[in-house]
Amino acid sequence: MPIIEEAEPLRIIQITDLHLQAHPEEGLGWCPHCDDLDTTETLSTVLDDIQVNEPCFDALVVTGDIAQKGEAEAYRRFVRLLQDEGSPVYCLPGNHDDRQQLSAALDGEVVSMPRFIIKKDWLLLFLDTSRRGVDQGEISTIQLGWIEAMVEKFPQHHAALFIHHHPLPVGSEWLDTHHGMIGADAALAQLGTVPQLKTIVCGHIHQQLDRQHGHIRVLGTPSTCLQFLPESEHLSFTAQTPAYRRLVLHRDGSIETEVLFSHQPWLAARLRRKRGFRELPPQAV
Ligand SMILES: [Fe+2]
Numbered sequence: 192m193p194i195i196e197e198a199e200p201l202r203i204i205q206i207t208d209l210h211l212q213a214h215p216e217e218g219l220g221w222c223p224h225c226d227d228l229d230t231t232e233t234l235s236t237v238l239d240d241i242q243v244n245e246p247c248f249d250a251l252v253v254t255g256d257i258a259q260k261g262e263a264e265a266y267r268r269f270v271r272l273l274q275d276e277g278s279p280v281y282c283l284p285g286n287h288d289d290r291q292q293l294s295a296a297l298d299g300e301v302v303s304m305p306r307f308i309i310k311k312d313w314l315l316l317f318l319d320t321s322r323r324g325v326d327q328g329e330i331s332t333i334q335l336g337w338i339e340a341m342v343e344k345f346p347q348h349h350a351a352l353f354i355h356h357h358p359l360p361v362g363s364e365w366l367d368t369h370h371g372m373i374g375a376d377a378a379l380a381q382l383g384t385v386p387q388l389k390t391i392v393c394g395h396i397h398q399q400l401d402r403q404h405g406h407i408r409v410l411g412t413p414s415t416c417l418q419f420l421p422e423s424e425h426l427s428f429t430a431q432t433p434a435y436r437r438l439v440l441h442r443d444g445s446i447e448t449e450v451l452f453s454h455q456p457w458l459a460a461r462l463r464r465k466r467g468f469r470e471l472p473p474q475a476v
Pocket of ligand 1: 208
């Protein structure tokens with residue numbers, strides 16, 4: 192009897208919202224207790240976890256807010272840290288990023304900013320949802336047309352769309368209103384007519400999101416630095432540690448995924464000590 196090998200899925204690691212700073216001593220400016228946080232240190236912790244937990248993956252995707260203030264030095268450090276990953280690194284900008292500075296820092300080999308990639312049975316689409324000078328995002332009519340055209344061009348492939356902004360409300364007034372996606376309902380309605388599109392994977396919300404919208408699984412991922420308190424009226428934080436997402440994209444279009452928070456005891460203890468940071472179980476959605 193012939194041995195039928197199980198088809199290998201596509202394995203993707205997502206990291207998001209790194210908020211690297213050219214001068215970490217300046218602080219993030221988000222709250223009085225945030226300013227001693229070195230986002231390069233927290234990113235390194237997550238990269239160490241990935242090295243330990245993920246023996247093989249096909250690509251690492253970075254879904255925006257790579258730098259806090261869009262500074263060239265922050266992007267150069269990002270590339271230096273990611274260059275040794277051993278797998279290709281695909282990135283896209285968020286509302287905190289400067290696309291030109293990011294583009295200038297990329298090495299063009301390991302770390303790049305492609306519009307799309309074909310891997311195994313999947314079409315990976317990378318879209319810049321940021322709008323100049325504002326925190327809100329948008330998928331424009333032109334971008335929606337491009338997604339449809341790409342999916343038509345590769346009809347045998349399942350599609351995964353990677354963006355920065357969240358396309359569904361997460362229940363936090365400040366995040367959904369002032370930092371949300373303009374015209375999200377219309378964009379999602381149109382994307383809902385694209386059967387090959389299996390998932391939209393975003394960052395920006397610094398918390399977990401896993402919701403089915405029609406046939407599309409919408410996934411949001413915690414940050415490699417600080418996590419936002421879900422369902423909060425104003426910007427508030429949890430004591431959850433930095434995290435990344437593991438995505439296993441199967442050849443039949445099904446998806447397995449998990450968010451992995453860092454278990455570094457020194458980091459967990461430091462975050463727990465911060466005044467006003469709500470303690471949530473690491474797996475809380
Ligand atoms: Fe963001």
